[in-house]
Amino acid sequence: MKKHVFFTLISLLLFSSCLKEDYFGESSIAHIKNIRLSNQSGIALINTQEASVTVEIPGKVDLSQIRVEALEISSFASSSISIGDIINLQEAFVLDLISEDGSLHIWTIQAFVASQTPQLDNYKLNHWYETATGYFEPGENASNTTWATGNRGSQLLNRIATTPKDLGYGNLAARMETLSNGPLGSVFGAPISAGSLFTGIFNADNIDPADPSAATEFGTPFAGRLSAIQFKYSYKPGETNKDKTGAVLEYSDAADVYAFLEVRLNNTTERLATAWFRIDELQEDLISFTMPFTYGELDSSFPEYMQPENGLFVAENQVDFILPTHIVFVASSSFDGANFAGAVGSLLVIDDVELIYE
Numbered sequence: 001m002k003k004h005v006f007f008t009l010i011s012l013l014l015f016s017s018c019l020k021e022d023y024f025g026e027s028s029i030a031h032i033k034n035i036r037l038s039n040q041s042g043i044a045l046i047n048t049q050e051a052s053v054t055v056e057i058p059g060k061v062d063l064s065q066i067r068v069e070a071l072e073i074s075s076f077a078s079s080s081i082s083i084g085d086i087i088n089l090q091e092a093f094v095l096d097l098i099s100e101d102g103s104l105h106i107w108t109i110q111a112f113v114a115s116q117t118p119q120l121d122n123y124k125l126n127h128w129y130e131t132a133t134g135y136f137e138p139g140e141n142a143s144n145t146t147w148a149t150g151n152r153g154s155q156l157l158n159r160i161a162t163t164p165k166d167l168g169y170g171n172l173a174a175r176m177e178t179l180s181n182g183p184l185g186s187v188f189g190a191p192i193s194a195g196s197l198f199t200g201i202f203n204a205d206n207i208d209p210a211d212p213s214a215a216t217e218f219g220t221p222f223a224g225r226l227s228a229i230q231f232k233y234s235y236k237p238g239e240t241n242k243d244k245t246g247a248v249l250e251y252s253d254a255a256d257v258y259a260f261l262e263v264r265l266n267n268t269t270e271r272l273a274t275a276w277f278r279i280d281e282l283q284e285d286l287i288s289f290t291m292p293f294t295y296g297e298l299d300s301s302f303p304e305y306m307q308p309e310n311g312l313f314v315a316e317n318q319v320d321f322i323l324p325t326h327i328v329f330v331a332s333s334s335f336d337g338a339n340f341a342g343a344v345g346s347l348l349v350i351d352d353v354e355l356i357y358e
Contacts, residue, residue, distance in 0.1 A: 030077040030097035030105040033143065036070035037087075039325070040221040041114040042121055043146055051107045055089075056114035058223045058323065063089040063111055076100035117357045118224055120199065120329070121146040124352050126172045128164040135160045138174060138197070146220045149174075152202045154193035157181050161195035161333070165349055173286075173351035176333040178238060178253070178342045189244060194337025197350060198330045219262060222327035228275065228292045228356040229259050229329065235279045238334075238343025253343035254280035256335040257291065257350070258306065261324035263314055270315075271308040272324050274298055278335060279348070286351060295319050329353060 032053055035044050041056040057063060068085045080096040087093045089111040097105040122145065128136040129145075135155055139145020149162040165175035176195025185191050200218040233255075241253040261273040273293040296319045298306060314322055331350050334342025 026099075026101035027074070027076050028099050028101050028103055029074045030099035030103070031074045032071070032097070032107060033074065034070060034072040035068070035109075036221060037089075037109075038067040038069055039223060040069075041118050041223045043144065043220060046143060051105060053107065053109045055109070055111050056118065057089065057111045058114045059116065066111070073097060074099070077105075114223065116224075117355070118222070119355050120220070120222075120327070120353060123354060124171075125164075125174050125350070126170065128172060136164050138164070146199050148198055148200050148202050148216070150193070150196040150202075150216075154179070154181075157185055157193075159193045161193045162197055167286075167351070171351075173232070173349050174331070176255075176331065176348045176350070178334045178337065178344055178346040180344045186246070190340050191242070191244060191246065192334070192337065192340060192342050192344060194332050194334040194342050194346075195348065196330070196332045196337070199328055218330070219260075219264075219326040219328040221325065222261075223323045223325065224355065225323065225358050226261065226273070226293055226327075226355050227358045228290045230288060230290045230352075230354045230356050231257070232286045232288050232349075232351040233257070233279065233283065234286045234347075234349045235281075235283045236345070236347045237280070237282065238345035238347075241343040242341065244340035249341070252280065253346045254278050254335050255331070255333055255346065255348040257331045259291065259293070259330070260328040261293065262326045262328065263322060264325045268312065269308070269310065270312045272296075272314045272319065272322065274302065274306055276302060276306050286349065288352075290356065 031048050032046055035053055037055055039057055039061045041058055045054040066087050066089050068081055068083050071083050073079050078098045092108045092110040095107050097107055122139055125138055127140050128138055129141050130136055135151055137149060138147035151160050151162055154161050159179045159181060161179050162174060162176050165173045167173055174197045178192055178194045181190055181193055198218055199220045203217050235255050237253045241249045243249055256278055258276040260271060263270045263272055273295045275291045275293045277291045297313050333346045333348040
């Protein structure tokens with residue numbers, strides 16, 4: 001999956017880093033910055049002013065046996081709970097955070113029953129926030145978003161390949177364009193930046209100069225039995241499709257849109273369902289398309305790279321009833337952009353990513 005979303009400039013990624021909280025003496029800050037719980041649907045809503053976390057949990061889940069799967073708190077702070085702990089969310093759960101200077105901060109975690117047909121947060125893609133370096137990312141803010149893009153890498157060469165598109169009347173969409181990185185990009189073997197949009201995060205702590213997509217963490221917590229994903233799109237392929245050496249390819253560029261439903265338990269990821277759509281024809285106006293899910297193992301109609309990287313699918317005797325724990329959605333203006341192949345000027349617009357249920 002990683003090889004089909006483009007994050008550019010292997011060498012330049014060395015200079016990217018995440019911002020830490022300023023440190024002047026002993027810090028008094030003790031915030032929950034990120035948390036993920038078992039069976040969680042969607043992202044956790046973190047309110048630092050009220051020191052509270054709210055999560056959606058599907059119906060019929062035992063709220064007394066909720067596992068902490070991920071927890072990130074302020075630098076130098078400590079927590080009364082840890083990853084792997086079981087907490088009871090039948091009522092609001094109270095936990096203590098101790099800042100570096102020893103002050104106590106009392107936080108609460110509470111759950112509410114999720115919709116039986118949840119949608120992705122910001123699925124209409126109308127909310128975009130401005131980053132500290134002046135480009136826009138989908139979501140209300142950096143700590144409260146389901147969506148990410150490859151802009152964190154491409155902006156190092158002043159290339160922003162994914163931007164909000166104003167459709168009028170307050171309706172925004174994601175505009176993804178394959179851009180030339182100019183002479184310097186060619187020197188580094190990265191002649192293009194392909195626009196991309198995905199559910200997940202770009203984690204600068206995991207930057208690996210040998211693997212420019214190592215910082216991408218695909219997927220968001222989700223629990224629902226989907227039959228399809230419906231979205232609007234338009235597409236214009238660029239004029240000349242080239243590989244990373246600049247050689248002209250015999251086939252034209254195309255965009256890829258795909259989605260996975262996954263079950264992530266006990267540090268193992270199994271594929272439950274797959275949806276894939278390659279857009280290889282000019283489509284000037286936005287039209288609606290329904291991309292169906294295939295549950296279980298994939299047949300030969302799917303390309304090889306749609307197979308799970310670890311080869312693991314949910315067991316056949318569980319496919320018809322098990323709920324996923326995560327959903328991955330990916331769109332890219334050049335299907336082979338991760339290999340630095342594509343046509344400059346390829347333009348994909350995506351809007352209204354709606355989940356369709358059985």
